Amino acid sequence: MTHVAIELPEEIASRLGEPGNLSRVALEALAAHGYRNGKLTHAEVQKMLGLTSRWETDSFLKQAGAYLCYMLANCHTPASSGHHSQQAAGNSPLRDKNSGQTIGMQ
Numbered sequence: 001m002t003h004v005a006i007e008l009p010e011e012i013a014s015r016l017g018e019p020g021n022l023s024r025v026a027l028e029a030l031a032a033h034g035y036r037n038g039k040l041t042h043a044e045v046q047k048m049l050g051l052t053s054r055w056e057t058d059s060f061l062k063q064a065g066a067y068l069c070y071m072l073a074n075c076h077t078p079a080s081s082g083h084h085s086q087q088a089a090g091n092s093p094l095r096d097k098n099s100g101q102t103i104g105m106q
Contacts, residue, residue, distance in 0.1 A: 032064035 017025040034040035046057040
């Protein structure tokens with residue numbers, strides 16, 4: 001297990017969570033950020049947070065606003081971002097609009 005320590009001014013820490021709960025708040029934020037950016041899988045988030053089911057993990061990710069790009073409408077391709085691509089249809093990369101990370105092929 002890796003331990004991470006952070007220092008925050010008291011007035012900021014008190015607004016972010018209860019003193020005994022601040023570690024959990026930071027852990028959840030890190031898990032959501034990692035998932036949102038494609039660094040963590042769904043299963044890794046579940047393990048990291050000690051959640052017991054896929055549904056519990058889905059609920060956490062939904063509350064955290066951590067969604068992956070599953071639909072073409074939520075993604076951008078070179079064509080939808082104003083870039084002309086000479087790649088054949090069905091062979092363009094799908095990119096998450098928020099992170100710009102390639103998440104698959106069209």
